[in-house]
Amino acid sequence: MIKKGNPYIINLSLIIIILFILFNVLYIGANLIIPFIIALLFSFAIIGLSNFYKKFKLPSFLAFLLSLSTYIGIFWLIGKLIGNNIDELIKLLPLYQTRIFEIYYQVFEYLGIPEPSSVTEILKQVNLQYVFTVVVSGFTSIFSKMGIILFYVMFILLEYRFFKDKLYLMIVNNSQKIHIIETLEKIKTDVKSYFVIKTIVSFFTALFSYIIMVIFGLDFAIFWSMLVFILNFIPNVGSIIAVLFPSLLSLVQPGFTLYDSVFMVSGLIGVQIMMGNIIEPKFMGNRLNLSPLVIIISLGFWGALWGIVGMLLSVPIMVIINIILAKIPVTKPIAILLSEKGDLQIDDSEEVAKNRKKILKSFKEKFGKIKK
Numbered sequence: 001m002i003k004k005g006n007p008y009i010i011n012l013s014l015i016i017i018i019l020f021i022l023f024n025v026l027y028i029g030a031n032l033i034i035p036f037i038i039a040l041l042f043s044f045a046i047i048g049l050s051n052f053y054k055k056f057k058l059p060s061f062l063a064f065l066l067s068l069s070t071y072i073g074i075f076w077l078i079g080k081l082i083g084n085n086i087d088e089l090i091k092l093l094p095l096y097q098t099r100i101f102e103i104y105y106q107v108f109e110y111l112g113i114p115e116p117s118s119v120t121e122i123l124k125q126v127n128l129q130y131v132f133t134v135v136v137s138g139f140t141s142i143f144s145k146m147g148i149i150l151f152y153v154m155f156i157l158l159e160y161r162f163f164k165d166k167l168y169l170m171i172v173n174n175s176q177k178i179h180i181i182e183t184l185e186k187i188k189t190d191v192k193s194y195f196v197i198k199t200i201v202s203f204f205t206a207l208f209s210y211i212i213m214v215i216f217g218l219d220f221a222i223f224w225s226m227l228v229f230i231l232n233f234i235p236n237v238g239s240i241i242a243v244l245f246p247s248l249l250s251l252v253q254p255g256f257t258l259y260d261s262v263f264m265v266s267g268l269i270g271v272q273i274m275m276g277n278i279i280e281p282k283f284m285g286n287r288l289n290l291s292p293l294v295i296i297i298s299l300g301f302w303g304a305l306w307g308i309v310g311m312l313l314s315v316p317i318m319v320i321i322n323i324i325l326a327k328i329p330v331t332k333p334i335a336i337l338l339s340e341k342g343d344l345q346i347d348d349s350e351e352v353a354k355n356r357k358k359i360l361k362s363f364k365e366k367f368g369k370i371k372k
Contacts, residue, residue, distance in 0.1 A: 027305055034309050035145045039152030041195065041316065043160065046071060046153070048192050064157075075146070078226060085223030092219070093128045099252040183327045190323065191316050197283050202232035205275040209242075212267040216260055218246060219253055232276075234311045235295050239272045290318055294338050 026033060046067050053063035108115040168177055210225035218224070224246045231238035246268060250261040298318045302310035326335035336342050
């Protein structure tokens with residue numbers, strides 16, 4: 001006779017096995033999954049901008065074409081500017097490395113003590129060109145996959161027109177139709193709001209940082225401001241790195257005094273504090289609704305799994321996961337644990353309610369009354 005095992009142990013074992021398999025699938029299939037997720041988010045952005053253009057009485061196809069062209073143009077311009085600046089910066093890195101050695105020897109000479117031979121040997125072995133190339137490759141990998149991303153985008157947008165109708169017809173239980181529609185609308189609304197607000201805040205953060213760097217005469221100000229824009233999408237850590245690179249350059253750039261570096265870095269930190277701690281929370285509100293600890297852990301997890309791209313996508317991925325968990329009764333406690341204050345606020349969005357009514361009206365016209 002076979003004894004029944006403890007249900008809790010069995011369920012826990014199944015969860016661990018599923019998570020292990022999922023982790024391996026995400027890791028092994030990263031080259032296919034990452035472009036698809038970027039394409040999915042890119043599609044959201046294209047649709048959002050297309051809807052904005054429609055407000056100017058443009059036909060749907062023309063609005064879509066203009067939206068797609070806008071984003072392609074922006075990415076091309078960013079790629080061109082970054083590419084040109086990277087080439088120039090790599091050429092000048094040996095000069096900066098020489099300047100680092102000069103400062104290093106001057107410090108020990110000023111202190112009147114001999115420099116540690118072990119540290120000197122390590123510094124001599126460091127190749128700044130190689131280190132910088134490795135760091136930048138994490139970002140340029142996104143642009144290198146642009147072809148497959150656009151391929152995914154094309155099919156996602158083709159599927160988007162009929163996806164809701166197919167989903168509606170696929171679900172047998174009528175009471176679940178509204179529930180699933182609400183979940184999808186909540187995901188779309190929150191992810192769109194996150195990217196719109198984050199993009200605007202990051203743009204002005206980069207703009208103000210660029211102005212400060214130009215005033216002080218820092219080399220490659222346009223490149224560093226572009227980096228500030230991109231890194232601002234990485235929670236917490238991104239802002240630190242965005243200030244760190246220009247700060248280090250200011251210390252080794254010929255003609256830059258210590259006072260120049262201190263004032264410039266203070267200005268860059270001030271911009272990050274103002275935009276990240278005052279302006280962004282005011283407009284973002286409670287849309288993310290994620291615990292700061294969860295954000296940091298997810299940043300580490302997705303970063304370990306997918307590198308820099310994983311860090312950039314960590315917040316929207318966790319927002320989507322938390323919304324789905326909040327809508328399922330069994331997993332709702334997990335969503336509460338992941339939330340910032342325990343208040344899920346999954347049904348109080350005016351935009352969600354407005355979109356829901358519009359979609360339900362559309363479904364009613366197509367398929368008849370929905371039975372709750």
